[in-house]
Every structure is written in structure tokens, then in C-alpha cells.
Amino acid sequence: MVATETAVIAYAPDTGQELWRITPDGGVWSRSIAADETTVFVGTPGGVRALRLSDGQSIWQQPLEGELIWPPLAADGRLYVATAFVGPGLPPQADGKAWVYALDAVSGRVEWSVETAAYALVTPASNQDLLFVGGSWLSEEAVAEGGHLRLHAYNKETGMLVWFADREDGFLKSLAADDAHLYFLAYTDMVYALDAAAGSETWRYPTENWSPGFRLYAGALYFGSDNAFVHAVDGQSGTAVWRAQLEGIFNAPRSMPVVEDKGLYFQGNDNRLYCLNRETGEVCWQTEPQARSRVPLVVGDGRLFLLGQDGVLYAFAAP
Numbered sequence: 001m002v003a004t005e006t007a008v009i010a011y012a013p014d015t016g017q018e019l020w021r022i023t024p025d026g027g028v029w030s031r032s033i034a035a036d037e038t039t040v041f042v043g044t045p046g047g048v049r050a051l052r053l054s055d056g057q058s059i060w061q062q063p064l065e066g067e068l069i070w071p072p073l074a075a076d077g078r079l080y081v082a083t084a085f086v087g088p089g090l091p092p093q094a095d096g097k098a099w100v101y102a103l104d105a106v107s108g109r110v111e112w113s114v115e116t117a118a119y120a121l122v123t124p125a126s127n128q129d130l131l132f133v134g135g136s137w138l139s140e141e142a143v144a145e146g147g148h149l150r151l152h153a154y155n156k157e158t159g160m161l162v163w164f165a166d167r168e169d170g171f172l173k174s175l176a177a178d179d180a181h182l183y184f185l186a187y188t189d190m191v192y193a194l195d196a197a198a199g200s201e202t203w204r205y206p207t208e209n210w211s212p213g214f215r216l217y218a219g220a221l222y223f224g225s226d227n228a229f230v231h232a233v234d235g236q237s238g239t240a241v242w243r244a245q246l247e248g249i250f251n252a253p254r255s256m257p258v259v260e261d262k263g264l265y266f267q268g269n270d271n272r273l274y275c276l277n278r279e280t281g282e283v284c285w286q287t288e289p290q291a292r293s294r295v296p297l298v299v300g301d302g303r304l305f306l307l308g309q310d311g312v313l314y315a316f317a318a319p
Contacts, residue, residue, distance in 0.1 A: 001040060002313060003033040005089075008042055010056060013301040016315060020056035024049065031088065031295075034071040039105065041079055043068030048081055050108060060108035065099040065115070073124045073131075076156065078111065079103040082121035082133050094119050100133050100152070102159060112159030118150055125177040127196060131156045132182050134172045146170030146188045153182070153199060165199040174223075174256065176216035181235060183221060185214055191221060193238055203238030207231070213256035222264055222278075224253030230264070230276060244281030246274070255296040265297050265304060265318070273297070273304065273316065290314065 002009045008028060009021040024044045032043030039059065040051040048068050050059040066083025067090060073080040081103060085096025098121045102111045118135035125132045134151040141148075147170035153162040170187025177183065181193040181202060189207040191214060194200060207225045214223035220241055221233045228251045232241040246252065246268060253266035253274075263284065264276040271289035276282065291308030298305040304316040 001033060001035060002307060003028050003030045003042055005030050008033065008040065008051065008056065010040075010053075011313060013303060013305075013315070016313065022051065022056045022058070029067060029069045029089070032068050032071055034074055036074040036105065039074075041072050041074060043072075048072065048079070048103075048108075050079075050105075062101075062103060062108040062110065064101065065113075066096060066121075070121075070123045073126060074105060075126055077105055078156075079105045079108075080124045080126065080131055082124050082135070084120035084135070086120045086136070094138055098135060100124070100131070100154065100159075102131070102156070114154065114159050114161070116150070116152060120171075122172050122175060125175045125182070126156060127177045127179050129156060130154065130162060130177070130196060132175060132177050132196075134175055134184060136171055143168045143170075146186065149186055151182065151184065151194070151199065153196070162197075163199040165194065173211070174213035174215075176214070176221075178216070178219070178235065183214070183216060183235065185211060185223070189225070191223070191233065191238075193235065205231075205233050205238050205240075209252075212253065215256055215259045217259035217278075222257055222259050224257065224266065226250050226252045226269075228252055230257075230281060232278075232281060242281035244276060244283070246283075254293065258297050258299045260299055263318075265299055267293055267297060267306065273306070275318075287316070 007023045010019040026045040029043035034041045047063040049061045069087045081101040083098045085093040096119045101113045118137040121135035131154045139148045149167040151165045172186045174185040185191050191205045193202040209225040209227040211225045214221045219235045224230045228246045230244045257264045257266040273287040275284040304318045306314040
């Protein structure tokens with residue numbers, strides 16, 4: 001499944017044959033695509049649209065306050081949507097107030113919605129009881145480095161605010177949660193864990209250099225940094241599980257890695273595709289340089305999929 005600025009396109013994973021495409025009036029927010037077992041969700045100007053996975057037929061549309069420019073979260077039979085007034089392709093409105101929505105995933109009905117103080121919210125995260133949303137907001141107080149960031153925890157059933165925490169870490173890159181912690185990484189390139197129930201800081205771990213974001217998998221956080229290292233950090237303690245160096249100066253994952261049971265997959269700044277052993281950080285294999293991509297790899301159906309900046313979708317066998 002691929003979203004461009006004008007269309008959503010489905011391809012057969014084994015052959016690359018185009019199965020269907022839709023071209024909504026007004027276009028598509030190309031970074032906003034998400035899916036569950038039956039439905040594709042995508043942001044379109046002024047709202048969000050649900051498409052049937054099998055044939056691309058429209059199921060429902062829901063208007064929104066703000067724009068859905070990052071992927072929504074499909075969980076618990078709901079679609080959790082966070083909007084923005086500042087972001088790629090948007091005329092910036094830093095005084096805009098972004099909204100959080102809980103929609104019934106089948107019908108698109110709004111179960112609850114909340115206006116925030118933030119002007120740009122990223123993809124939400126959740127655990128059993130809480131929905132977590134974060135984004136940038138305006139304040140008259142000066143920040144030496146980073147920017148004003150507000151994190152929110154809402155009751156998933158009612159939308160009631162449980163806590164919020166103001167930080168000075170700037171634009172939020174990654175947000176993930178388990179029952180104990182909320183994890184985040186922002187502009188200041190420090191990974192933090194907050195107590196999920198209260199919002200107080202539990203631990204912090206320096207990324208050592210610029211990092212595009214992390215993945216949470218099986219209780220650990222996996223991420224790269226531009227000093228040519230890839231890290232695995234225990235989510236409960238905040239201590240390193242392993243720290244692996246790649247060959248090359250400033251070679252590191254170009255985006256957050258894909259994590260599977262045994263492997264960590266990403267494209268490096270040298271344009272090669274890499275697989276690292278998830279338990280040890282050892283390089284299992286690497287390819288010759290490939291088309292450069294700006295988005296994470298996708299793993300599925302025994303393949304790695306790379307969307308190149310040349311406008312071509314590539315599939316590789318994933319041993």
C-alpha cells in the first residue's frame with residue numbers, strides 16, 4: 001500500500017501488480033496512511049477517509065479540525081486520530097489548536113474528541129487504559145535548545161485528560177507506550193521514559209547524535225544515531241542491551257528501523273539495506289547500495305519493501 005500526494009495505490013506483494021488506486025478530490029496527505037486487517041485509513045484535506053482493503057472502495061469519511069498528516073492509530077476497534085496545523089505541505093498556523101479524536105473504526109462515528117494547546121500532534125500511542133498524544137505548542141518562555149513540547153494522557157474510553165507534561169525537547173519524533181511507561185524521542189536526541197500513570201520521568205538515555213526515531217518491540221527500544229551506532233535499550237531500566245557500530249562515517253539508519261522477531265531492518269546513510277540480529281546487534285547481512293528512501297522499510301509476506309525517492313517501489317527477499 002502506497003500513498004502519494006494524489007492517490008492511494010494497492011500492489012500485489014508477490015508480483016508488484018497494481019490492484020487498485022483511488023484519487024480523492026483535493027489529494028492525499030501522503031505520510032498519513034495506516035491499515036488494519038480489513039481497512040485502509042488515510043488523511044485527506046479536511047478529514048480522514050476509510051477504504052476497503054480488498055478493493056479500495058470508500059467506507060466512510062469524517063471531517064476533522066486540523067489536518068491528519070501523520071498516520072492514525074488503529075487499535076481496540078477504534079481509530080485514534082491526532083491532527084496538526086503545522087507540518088509538511090501545510091501552510092503553517094502556529095496559533096492553531098490541534099485535536100485528538102477517537103473514532104469507531106467501522107463507521108467513522110466520533111466517540112470522543114478533545115482540543116489541545118498544541119499546534120501539531122504526531123501519531124498517538126496507547127496501552128491498556130490510556131491514549132498518549134504529544135506535540136509542539138507555543139509559549140512565551142524562551143528555550144535554549146529544542147522547543148515547547150506537551151505530552152497528554154487520556155482515558156481511552158471517555159477522552160478525559162488524566163495528566164499532561166510540558167517538556168522542552170522540541171519536535172516529537174517517536175512516541176510509544178507499554179503498561180508501565182510512555183517512551184519518547186524528540187529534537188534534543190534523548191530517549192525518555194515517563195511513568196505511564198503519572199507522567200513523571202523514570203529514566204533517560206542519550207542517543208549520542210541525531211536520531212530519526214525508535215521502535216518499541218518486546219520490551220526494548222531500537223534506534224540508530226548518526227555517529228554510526230545502532231542501539232537496543234531495555235524499556236524498564238533504560239540501560240543498554242547492546243550498542244553496535246556500522247562501517248562508515250556517519251552511517252546510520254536513515255529512518256526508524258523495522259523490528260521483527262529475530263531481525264532489525266533499515267536502510268543506512270550509505271543506501272545499503274541492513275539486517276541486524278535483534279538480540280546481539282550483529283550484522284547478519286547487508287546489500288549493495290539501493291535507491292535512496294525517505295521513509296522506513298516495510299516487512300511482510302517474506303519480503304522487504306523499499307519506496308525509493310525515484311518514485312519506484314522495490315521488493316527484496318527477506319531471509
